[in-house]
Amino acid sequence: MLSSIIDMKVGTTIWLTGLSGAGKTTIANEIKSCEAMENLVIIDGDDLRKGINSNLGFTDNDRTENIFRAAHICKILNDNGIDVMACIMSPTEEQRRLAKSIIGEDKFFLTYVMCDMHTLVERDTKGLYKKYLDGEIEHMVGFDLPYEDPQDENICVFTRASSVENCASKIIDKWLEFRFNL
Numbered sequence: 450m451l452s453s454i455i456d457m458k459v460g461t462t463i464w465l466t467g468l469s470g471a472g473k474t475t476i477a478n479e480i481k482s483c484e485a486m487e488n489l490v491i492i493d494g495d496d497l498r499k500g501i502n503s504n505l506g507f508t509d510n511d512r513t514e515n516i517f518r519a520a521h522i523c524k525i526l527n528d529n530g531i532d533v534m535a536c537i538m539s540p541t542e543e544q545r546r547l548a549k550s551i552i553g554e555d556k557f558f559l560t561y562v563m564c565d566m567h568t569l570v571e572r573d574t575k576g577l578y579k580k581y582l583d584g585e586i587e588h589m590v591g592f593d594l595p596y597e598d599p600q601d602e603n604i605c606v607f608t609r610a611s612s613v614e615n616c617a618s619k620i621i622d623k624w625l626e627f628r629f630n631l
Contacts, residue, residue: 459631460527462520462552463489463534463624466545466599467562468591470574472608472616473536476562479617480534486621490526492519494537507588516544520551527556532628540596558627560620561598561605566591568609603627 463480465473477491497519498505505511516539523533539545549557569591570578581589590596599605604623606616 458530459556460529460531460533461556461558461624461628461631462523462527463532463558463560463620464523464539464545464548464552465534465536465560465562466539466602468540468564468566468569468596469538469577470569470572471562471564472613473538473562475613476606476608476616476620477534477536479613480621483617483621489532489534492522492533492535492537494519494535512538512540513544513547516548517551520548523548524552524556527552538590538596540590540594542597542600545599555631558624559599559602560624561602562608562616563598563605564608 463477465477467473474491474493474495477493480486481489481491494515497515501522502515502518505515516537519535519537523535526533535548537548539548545559549559564572570582573579577586577589580586581592588594604620606619608616611619
């Protein structure tokens with residue numbers, strides 16, 4: 450009896466991908482603020498780079514290592530029955546496939562947080578686009594580094610056209626459907 454109860458609790462990962470400033474963390478925080486979702490753990494790429502990934506830069510290899518480490522953290526939490534939202538840019542299909550292979554296909558819910566470049570530059574929540582356009586930094590995803598739109602996402606939300614609340618609601622509804630079918 451006890452083993453069947455334990456087996457029923459399976460954690461999943463909602464992996465939010467999108468360009469810098471698209472709204473990944475904002476949406477994750479909105480989802481977590483919902484009473485029924487308050488036990489979700491948020492893994493944010495910016496936070497990881499302040500700690501466990503502080504030794505990584507922004508080369509292709511370092512970006513992939515960042516995703517590798519984040520995915521392993523998600524897997525550990527999922528294996529302990531904890532649902533996770535990972536806000537990680539993960540700009541290439543190869544990097545997202547890596548995360549999915551580590552976490553597990555049946556536990557990986559890919560969410561594309563989409564926003565057009567004009568709006569991202571206008572928002573510039575972290576000041577990165579201004580720094581890039583002013584020549585202060587190089588190698589900006591979406592400009593001289595590619596961002597490959599996901600081809601197999603579970604859901605796509607367009608943050609220019611929808612409110613944070615609307616995007617969060619759509620993701621929750623679709624994720625609950627995914628979660629129910631485990």
